[in-house]
Amino acid sequence: MLQLDAQAIQDIAVGAAVLGTGGGGDPTLGRLMAQQAVAQHGPIALLSLDELADEEWVIPTAMMGAPTVLVEKIPSGNEVIEAFQMIERHLQCQAAATASIEAGGVNSMIPLVVAAALHIPVLDADGMGRAFPELQMVTPTLHGVAATPMVVADEKGNQVLLQTPDNQWTERLARTATIAMGCSACIALYAMQGRVAKRALIPGTLSLAAKIGYTLRTSKQTNPLQALTSLLAGRQLCQGKITDVQRRTEGGFARGELQIAGAGLDAGQTFRLSFQNENLVFWRGDRPEVTVPDLLSVVDEQTGLPITTEALRYGLRIAVLAFPCHAQWRTPEGLALVGPRYFGYDIDYVPLHS
C-alpha cells in the first residue's frame, strides 16, 4: 500500500479541487485539516479497490452543505469520526477503510482525517469521479446501493441517523438536517462491502487527483493549462476576466451565475457559467456549450490552480476548462440522475469532444 505524505496530500487536495468543478470545498482548508491529522496520528495508507476484500466494509465520509458556509464553519474533525463510528455500530461491523464520496478540495480530505485518526487506510476511489451537489448523484445509486444507513453530525454534538426507502429521500432529509445544523455538517454514508464497491465506485480518483496536483506543481514555469487539458483529455473553453458573480445561499446550496468577458484569443466574446455548488452549464453568449455531467473547472489563468465556487469574485483572470466525465454518467440512467434536465435546464446533453 502507498503511504500518503504531506506533499501527496497537498497534490491530492489541489487535484481533487480541479475534479470538484467548483464544489467539494476549498483545497487549502481541506489540506490543512488532513495535514494536521497526519501530523497528529501518523501517515495514511492508500488502498486500491483491488486490495479491498469482498467481505470487507468501506464507509465513505464527507462534508455536506453550502461551500460558502463551510469555509467559515470549519469542522472539529471529531464529528466525522463520530458519524463513521455510528455507522459501524449500527451495522455491527468494523470498517476496513473509508473513502471519498466525491472529489473536492475538502471532500477528498475528510476521509484522510478519518483514516489518520482511526489508523485505517483510505480507498483510492470515489462515487462520482468529480463532485455533484446532491447526495444521490453517485455511481452507487446507479448500482442500487443505498445511501443509508447515513449519519449527519455537527460540531455541537448533534447526530442524525437516517434510514430511507431511496437515495432521493436520503438527500431530502439529510439536506434539511444539514440546514438546521447551520448549513454545513459531516456525513458518513453509502457503507458497502468490497464486492459491491468494486463495481459501484469509480477507481483511482485519489491517485488521479495526486497526478493532477503534481502536474500543476511541476508545470508552473511551462504551460499548466495545457498540461492539465492534456492529462485529462479535455480542452480550454475560454479565458477572460470575471465581470460579475451572482450568488445566493438557497435551499442549503450555493446557487448562482458567473459572467466572463473574454480576453486574449477570446477577446470580444462573453461567457456565462451557471452553478449549484458545482459548475453546471457553460454558455458561449446565449448558447449552452458544455453541461453536466462533463466537468467544468474554473482555474487561475496563469497557474491553472482551481478556483472553487465560493472564491469566485469580480476581476479574477481565469480560464474555464472542460473534461469528459466517467462513462457511467453518459448512460441514460446516468443522465437521468445528473444530466442538465435534472437541474432544470431544457438542454440535451452533448458529450464533450476534446
Added chain:
Amino acid sequence: MLQLDAQAIQDIAVGAAVLGTGGGGDPTLGRLMAQQAVAQHGPIALLSLDELADEEWVIPTAMMGAPTVLVEKIPSGNEVIEAFQMIERHLQCQAAATASIEAGGVNSMIPLVVAAALHIPVLDADGMGRAFPELQMVTPTLHGVAATPMVVADEKGNQVLLQTPDNQWTERLARTATIAMGCSACIALYAMQGRVAKRALIPGTLSLAAKIGYTLRTSKQTNPLQALTSLLAGRQLCQGKITDVQRRTEGGFARGELQIAGAGLDAGQTFRLSFQNENLVFWRGDRPEVTVPDLLSVVDEQTGLPITTEALRYGLRIAVLAFPCHAQWRTPEGLALVGPRYFGYDIDYVPLHS
C-alpha cells in the same frame, strides 16, 4: 392491571382531548386507531407508575406535526412501531411499556396502538398532564431526562434517529425532519427506566382522561360543563359564538387566533384565544386573563365535548374552560420552559384560581 376495553378507550380519547387544550390530535381519529388495534390484537393493560420496576424501560410514543395535516395524513400504525423498536435496538433493551408523552385525542391513543400490537402495557402517566406544541416542553426535561435517542418515522419508510446535546436541539431537528416528511410523523422518544419515570412523569393522566370522558358521557342530561370544571377544579371563562378563526400552518405548527362573541351571561363581551397547536392565551377584550401553562379548553356549549384547534370554525357555539396545570409547571424552571414569555407574549403568568 386494569384492562382497557373499547368504552374505556373512547372515554380516554375524549378526556385526553379536553386535557389536550386544542392540540394532541382529533379524538375521533385517535379512538378509531386504538379501537382497531384492540380489535386486531386484543385488549391493552394499563400499568401504573408504581407497577413499573426501577430497572424496566418505558419508551413513550406519539405523533408530531401540525394537527391540521394530521387529520388528513393518517398514520398506518406500522411506522410508530418501527420507531419504538428502533429505540429498543439502539438501547439494546426490551421495553416493558410504552406511554403518552402528552395528553391529546391522538397522542393518548398512539401508545395504545403500540401496546396492542406488541402486547405490552401502556403506562398510566404522561410527560405534560396536558399538551404543548414543542417536544422539549415535558416534565422529563425539568428532571434532566434526554429526549434522545429519538426516532422520527413516516409512512413512506423513512426513519430518522436523533442524538442531540439537549432537548431544544432535538425539537429543532425533529421538527425539520417532520416538515420534510410532510408535516406529520410518528415519534418515539424520552426512553427512560422506571426509577427515572417515577419522578419525571406525571402519574395518572390516562385514568384522569378516562374519568373526564366518563363524566362527559354520563352528564349529558344534566350539566356537563359544570361537571367538568368541578372534576378538574377549573372554571368557565366564557360562552359564545366563534366569529372568526385565523389559522396558518407555519414552521410545522398550526398557529392562529380565535374570535368569540359572548352569549348568555357574557353577551356584549368579546374574547380571543391565541394558539400554536395548543391554546396559549385567553383574552377578555384586550386583557390577557389566563395563559399557558394553565389549561385552556374549547368545548361544545351543550355537550362539553372538546373541540381541537383544527376543528374550530365560524359559527360554533362554544365555551372556553380553564383548569390549573400540574404544580411542576408553576415553578420558575417550569415557567421558563412553557410560560407565556417563551411563546413571545410579554405577559406574566398569573396562576388560575377557580
